[in-house]
Amino acid sequence: MKLNITIPNEWNDLTTRQQKKIAVLLHSAISGVVFDYKLFKILMNVRWWQFFKYRKFLKVTRSALFEDLKEHYSWVYTDLSLTSFIPRLKKKYIAPADRLTNFTVDEFAHTEDLFLTWYKTNDFEALHYLAAILYRENNDLGKRAEFDKNELEKRAKLFSKLNKSTLLAIALSYQGCKLYITRKFPLIFPTESKKKSKKNKLPDTSGFGKLILHFSGQKFGTYNETKNTNLYTFLSDFEEQLKSKPYA
DSSP: OOOOOOOOSSGGGOOHHHHHHHHHHHTSSOOHHHHHHHHHHHHTTOOTTOHHHHHHHHHHHHHSOHHHHGGGGTHHHHOOOOOOOOSEETTTEEOOOGGGTTOBHHHHHHHHHHHHHHHHHOOHHHHHHHHHHHOBOBOTTSSBOOOOGGGHHHHHHHTTTOOHHHHHHHHHHHHHHHHHHHHHOTTTSOOOOHHHHHHSOOOSSOSHHHHHHHHTTBTTBSHHHHHTSBHHHHHHHHHHHHHHOTTO
């Protein structure tokens, strides 16, 4: 019997609901066949009231080995290429552009430190702050409101009631964007061997705050002008400097 099913082809095809559920699943202790089963159910987008769809899901899972089924969604296991975010939070707070293309280097410096804190501690408060930087209102000109570090603590409280599935989905999207950025700028973010990375402890800070200070007063202008430079513009220039002066 032939069954036709429709599932996403890549990370950025996921719905908001699927992003949240997969983020929770990845953060759980579930593994093996049970993980495969739950993941496939999420990708099929089966809801409890959709009896016809649920019957199809059961038929598929009973008639095929998961190793065969996994070929159709191997992208989940092999590469985190998720670069889009949940579009809005609380209606008024808008996500950054895909791949963080409208981010400033100052925003990136702070989100890197916060994500590092989250990665080391699993403290959800760090994700409240992360969301507060990522999600911003549009100003009167329809552009993303500028980031102000002095307002961060106050803004983080606005996101303190977000459920864990939303926060984990935001963290997963950010992780995917960071992976994209590290691959685009390999000299700035060199890949360490697994053996070396296991020996070295994670740093307490990304170091981007000091990097902004180092570049201030040069090509991008004053300290304030430098920190408000577009992230990709800043990284592209830094990458080119490293190419021409690899030992500088």
